[in-house]
Amino acid sequence: MTEAGNKTSRGTQIPVLMMAQQLGWGGGIERDVSKFARHVFKHGIDAHVACFRPGGARWDEVEKAGIPTICIPVTSFKSPSVIAAARLLKRYIAEHNIQVLHAFDTATDLFGVPVARFLGVPSLTSQLWYRDFLSRSTQLLLSVVDRVAGGIFVNSYAAAHELATNWHVPRDRIHVCHNGFEPTEFHPHGRKRLAVLAEASVVIGTVAVLREEKNLALLLDAFVQVHSIDSRAILLIVGDGPMKAELARRAEHLGLTDVCLFQDATLTPADWMRAIDIFALCSRSESFPNALLEAMACGCCPVASRVGGTSELVTHEKTGLLFESGEVGQLAEALRRLTSDRECRSRLANAAARFAHEQLTIDIAAARLADIYRQLLGRAPVQHEYSARLSKVPETVSS
Secondary structure, eight states: OOHHHHHHHGGGSEEEEEEEEEOOSSSHHHHHHHHHHHHSGGGTEEEEEEEEEOOSHHHHHHHHTTOOEEEOOOOOTTSTHHHHHHHHHHHHHHHTTOOEEEEOSHHHHHHHHHHHHHHTOOEEEEEOSOGGGSOHHHHHHHHHHHHHSSEEEESSHHHHHHHHHHSOOOGGGEEEOOOOBOTTTSOSTTOOOOGGGTTOSOEEEEEOOOOGGGOHHHHHHHHHHHHHHOTTOEEEEEOOSTTHHHHHHHHHHTTOTTTEEEEOOOSOHHHHHTTOSEEEEOOSOOSSOHHHHHHHHTTOEEEEESOTTHHHHOOBTTTBEEEOTTOHHHHHHHHHHHHHOHHHHHHHHHHHHHHHHHHOBHHHHHHHHHHHHHHHTTSSOOOHHHHHHHTSOOTTOOO
């Protein structure tokens, strides 16, 4: 949508302010904000975007799409900047007739939602991760904000179940909206080996921020067993992060230096995904991982740890293979099987791509999010397909 298009049609839309701490390009939350902001317009939502710190690739994407942006400069919750930022946010909400404030991460949950409540503006917090990784004090603060917000936005039934069970959030206040991918970028057409992978018999790979919870050491350990039966198999790890140097050292220790390729993080991950045959996600914790979804959309055969919402993406033996988190033997067996059975690999990859493109595009997700905003404002009925599933423990959730 161009800037001119936004200006001429904006009067009939519902103004919503989406907030994130920052809009760089490495994290899933930043990508989600950018995607939703750029795609909800056709579903009746006039998106605005606010960040504590301006700039970054996703901020540039949003501005290029003609979406109004504002920097709300909160430098610390313990500094006077909070008061000045709250006043600025109040003024922006009034000037633009913002009708819903949607906070997408912990920092904006804690800042934006109380301000919106004070102003009488309906708000949503977001739970796109698991709270176990947060400090106890932050967990308790979020539990208070849960009660202040009009609702909580989650991207998986697993996350919804965790909120309802561990934090006693009423299920009718939890709104599930799975992530969506952009099919113009993530698709299986033109899959090919890149030059550095040209000699590989099979490419096993992943794209991730290289953090501890991604558990990529497990992938290296499992790949040793694959390499022992296929010396031409290549392991590809695309991404940057605090674990990169340690993972490189581990690959060297395991004798994988010549067959393990590390590539820097990139703004065009689909090019690498279309070169991967088997996409491995080994995380200890996930809600609804963007990288796994995008890899499926690109025609990779997925192998994923059975955590959080991954089993809402991958159906074992139908759209990929699942293994118990941390079980190197199960992961190695899945990789060996798919490496040696090309027909099985192709069948699962095709089914995964078909599922993603039929059920999980960004347009489907944006339409669902627009409905959530209308429900929050009392302009649309609660969607029974979601509330019914939240009335019981989701069958896809595995602890």
